[in-house]
Amino acid sequence: MSMVDISELLLQLGLSSSVTDEERAVSLAALTSAEGAVKRFLRYDPELKLRTEYYPRQDRNIGNAQGIWEVSATEAYVRQESGAVTSELQVQHIPVRSTPAIDLRIDYDGKSGARAGSFAAATQKTEGTDFWPNYDIEDSDGNSVCRDGVLRSVGLWPSSAGCVKVVYTAGYTPEELHGQDDIIDASPIVEAIVDEARRRVEKMFIRKKSALSGFVAGPKSSESLGSYSYSVDSSLASKLYGDTKDLTDATMQRLQDYINYGWDI
DSSP states (O other): OOSSOHHHHHHHHTOSSOOOHHHHHHHHHHHHHHHHHHHHHHTSOOBOEEEEEEEOSSOOOGGGOEEEEEEOSSOEEEEEEOOOOEEEEEOSSSSEESSSOOEEEEOTTOGGGTSTTOSOGGGEEOBTTTEEEOOOEEOTTSOEEESSOEEEEEEEEOOSTTOEEEEEEESBOHHHHTTOOSSOOOHHHHHHHHHHHHHHHHHHHHTOEETTTEEOOSOEEEEETTTTEEEEOHHHHHHHHOOSOSSOHHHHHHTGGGOOGGGGO
């Protein structure tokens, strides 16, 4: 489900009162492309959803690993266990919401949920006692919001890959994304998607193939009627509708405040 309704884009294109099937199809494709580009740039999906993730995603501090003896039906073997390395866990999606409550479990043999019976009820940790999100504001409903996506631990988080399971809700509400909330304003995200979708639609139609002129690479710069001649200005098209970048520089600047930089650390 898209964060932006097609009607919002058609309004910006001046097609809200009358739109052909072709125009609608092109607009939908452009909207999908623009939304994907914005999500890639932010490094997460900003729409409010329930997430299930496993951490860490790779073993760290392997040099200090210790061996744990385990026994199967036919042999004994050593399973390496990495030491704990940090008191902060950075989740992928932001902002993290306190409602519904975060379900966090630690199972040192969890194998990212691949092992049968992993992350059983006994492995669940208590928010406020074992861990706590870095809450910094409350939303319009009075629920706590962690904008940086950092979960802090009493003690250190384990570092064996896939031994921490987190089920949490993160993202922005439709009201926040459309600038209709009194506390959190995430409207630049939707504005960026609409602007990028509009740019893609306009680029598509100025390059549209026609029976008279063939492939059009830009807006008309001159035209005659005699034996019919036609010329275009590609440089003008680039200035008007942007180049081949996934996102324009202006769009990337607009989205700076919403990037999850911590996910790259």
